[in-house]
Amino acid sequence: MSETGDGADSGGGATAEGAAKRPRTARGLRTQRAILDAAAVEFSEHGFYAASISGITRRAGVALGSFYTWFDSKDAVFRALVRDMSDQVRDHVAPAIRAAPDQIAAERAGLEQFLQFVRGHKEIYRIIDEAEFVDAESFRLHYSTTADRIRERLQAAAARGELIEEVGEVHAWAIMGMNVFLGLRFGVWAEDRPTEAIADQVAAMLARGLARRG
Amino acid sequence: MSETGDGADSGGGATAEGAAKRPRTARGLRTQRAILDAAAVEFSEHGFYAASISGITRRAGVALGSFYTWFDSKDAVFRALVRDMSDQVRDHVAPAIRAAPDQIAAERAGLEQFLQFVRGHKEIYRIIDEAEFVDAESFRLHYSTTADRIRERLQAAAARGELIEEVGEVHAWAIMGMNVFLGLRFGVWAEDRPTEAIADQVAAMLARGLARRG
Numbered sequence: 001m002s003e004t005g006d007g008a009d010s011g012g013g014a015t016a017e018g019a020a021k022r023p024r025t026a027r028g029l030r031t032q033r034a035i036l037d038a039a040a041v042e043f044s045e046h047g048f049y050a051a052s053i054s055g056i057t058r059r060a061g062v063a064l065g066s067f068y069t070w071f072d073s074k075d076a077v078f079r080a081l082v083r084d085m086s087d088q089v090r091d092h093v094a095p096a097i098r099a100a101p102d103q104i105a106a107e108r109a110g111l112e113q114f115l116q117f118v119r120g121h122k123e124i125y126r127i128i129d130e131a132e133f134v135d136a137e138s139f140r141l142h143y144s145t146t147a148d149r150i151r152e153r154l155q156a157a158a159a160r161g162e163l164i165e166e167v168g169e170v171h172a173w174a175i176m177g178m179n180v181f182l183g184l185r186f187g188v189w190a191e192d193r194p195t196e197a198i199a200d201q202v203a204a205m206l207a208r209g210l211a212r213r214g
Numbered sequence: 215m216s217e218t219g220d221g222a223d224s225g226g227g228a229t230a231e232g233a234a235k236r237p238r239t240a241r242g243l244r245t246q247r248a249i250l251d252a253a254a255v256e257f258s259e260h261g262f263y264a265a266s267i268s269g270i271t272r273r274a275g276v277a278l279g280s281f282y283t284w285f286d287s288k289d290a291v292f293r294a295l296v297r298d299m300s301d302q303v304r305d306h307v308a309p310a311i312r313a314a315p316d317q318i319a320a321e322r323a324g325l326e327q328f329l330q331f332v333r334g335h336k337e338i339y340r341i342i343d344e345a346e347f348v349d350a351e352s353f354r355l356h357y358s359t360t361a362d363r364i365r366e367r368l369q370a371a372a373a374r375g376e377l378i379e380e381v382g383e384v385h386a387w388a389i390m391g392m393n394v395f396l397g398l399r400f401g402v403w404a405e406d407r408p409t410e411a412i413a414d415q416v417a418a419m420l421a422r423g424l425a426r427r428g
Contacts, residue, residue: 181391
């Protein structure tokens with residue numbers, strides 16, 4: 001029996017990237033989640049080329065048939081995983097960004113949440129970095145989507161009169177780059193400094209650097 | 215006859231990393247340079263695993279024996295190449311940084327020179343990024359050395375009273391990350407914006423963000 005629980009659903013709806021089918025039942029969602037989590041461990045431990053679908057299903061505790069219900073190939077699950085990690089980061093930092101009283105506080109909160117996410121998910125660097133070689137389009141999509149999101153929120157803040165008017169793509173890429181490298185140094189390599197202190201220093205720099213003077 | 219041109223030199227002096235032997239003649243230097251330049255093309259076109267020593271020597275127009283005069287293995291030439299690219303970036307940006315009248319101007323000039331270097335050497339990203347998987351120590355050394363250099367010059371400027379006193383490792387990693395991602399977007403992916411304009415926007419942000427107020 002199909003894990004979609006419904007014959008009509010078993011073909012799934014392929015995502016725009018054709019990476020994964022969309023589950024329409026809680027059980028299907030759980031299985032897909034288990035496969036993606038297992039894939040994160042398998043790919044980060046062995047790298048894409050040495051990783052295997054059987055290694056993923058073993059870790060996930062699911063049958064090989066279940067894997068193929070949701071993913072067509074090792075490439076497909078890798079592509080879905082990069083997209084999933086990108087979404088996880090966004091979902092993890094979004095509430096703190098939305099709750100912040102102003103845009104500098106939002107960028108500060110975004111960085112702090114990102115650093116905390118990285119400390120709990122160190123494998124994200126290896127996987128997204130390997131995408132540059134395994135699936136260049138996923139790599140590009142991850143960073144261009146993230147930069148667009150930052151640019152949009154900076155420009156919205158500029159429109160509200162909080163930030164300098166000329167804020168745009170260059171500032172978005174600069175902020176993303178800062179965050180990625182601070183995550184590498186203070187999230188993946190060593191946790192030798194509190195995330196609050198890092199976020200405070202960067203926020204102070206951005207506050208003076210980007211905030212509009214009254 | 216050994217390309218070192220001198221029997222006493224033919225063993226070379228291994229670098230600290232054991233990656234390459236040091237030529238002591240102009241001819242040896244030229245040969246090593248030709249091999250490293252050919253290796254940059256070979257590794258960036260095929261990736262480390264598919265790249266071959268014979269592909270490198272063919273591109274360099276040197277005999278296989280000459281390769282082994284200078285490098286012990288494909289790993290060794292890759293390690294030497296990462297180190298060489300790291301040094302090339304440093305040497306390319308250093309004069310502009312030294313010539314700048316103050317530290318914000320120095321960071322501005324450093325970014326602009328870096329963007330120009332990247333536009334002429336787009337392969338640097340693929341090679342240094344692949345080092346994360348092929349030779350993690352080279353990858354780490356490249357970024358930690360670069361960040362240390364930035365931190366030292368920021369702290370020297372703080373000691374001269376130009377920058378805020380608390381400038382340090384976090385700011386250095388933030389600046390390095392900005393530069394790396396601006397290089398990816400505006401150097402490797404597309405050259406759709408003048409390097410001067412990018413450097414100006416970042417310098418303005420840093421000037422307000424890091425400069426000490428009088």
